[in-house]
Amino acid sequence: MGIGAVLTAIFAAAALVSLLWVPHDVTRLDVSQRLLAPSAAHPLGTDHFGRDMLSMLMEGARTSIAVALVAVGIGVAVGVPLGLWAAAKRGGWVDELIMRGNDLIFAFPSLVIAILITAVFGPSALNAILAIGIFNIPVFARVARGGALPLWTLDYVMAARVAGKGRARISAEHILPNIANLLIVQATIQFSLGILAEAALSYLGLGAQPPTASWGRMLADAQTMIYTEPQLAILPGLAIVGMVLGLNLLGDGLRDALDPRLRRRAL
DSSP: OHHHHHHHHHHHHHHHHHHHOOSSOTTOOOGGGTTOOOOSSOTTOBOTTSOBHHHHHHHHHHHHHHHHHHHHHHIIIIIHHHHHHHHHTTTSHHHHHHHHHHHHHHTSOHHHHHHHHHHHHOSOHHHHHHHHHHHHHHHHHHHHHHHHGGGGGSHHHHHHHHTTOOHHHHIIIIIHHHHHHHHHHHHHHHHHHHHHHHHHHHHTTSSSOTTSOOHHHHHHHHGGGTTTOTHHHHHHHHHHHHHHHHHHHHHHHHHHHHOHHHHHHHO
């Protein structure tokens, strides 16, 4: 988990710093500075538009993390209550309706959903967030429902029901705290998938639009120069790999730390 936490912290710090400061303005094009080698003024060189690569990567980190974070937040805010509701109404029409609705969303990958949304509203970072967020809803609904179902048969939940607590209150006070570890681990996994999805959508022109910097957009701009200036594609590619790898390692570490069965096995 240590390596994953370090990698994630590096990219998160770059994104936070970019909110206040970047070495150069990425919206300013200067063809006279195009394709410069790394130097003190441009530590990672410049691209074919004369933009500073380090500044582009920093702002790209901010875009990718913001899109993925909000999309995961949508999945948690909508999917978890639906999953808890389905578990509380196990076997009823509510449970069946929620699960079949999840199956319907799963039938359309996030990329297809993004294309549909873009066809109606046009390409933008907001539409990418909606597409990824909608796809996250059934993921968290299934995790919440799967984790909650066994808990409804335990003695302390039965005691709470005998004490007169309603299903909603039991879900909030007793069920949710006991499945929080599952949701946290799943959130890190979906966060990494959100980074990949945002990069893919931006690469296809469906995500963040110029002049907003995006790792996927940087890859798309560099594809015609992959053999002459490979660093233009390698740098954003390494950023995507590093961020996703860090989040996956962090998620594995959190799973090991939060799962009591794995902790007992380790002891």
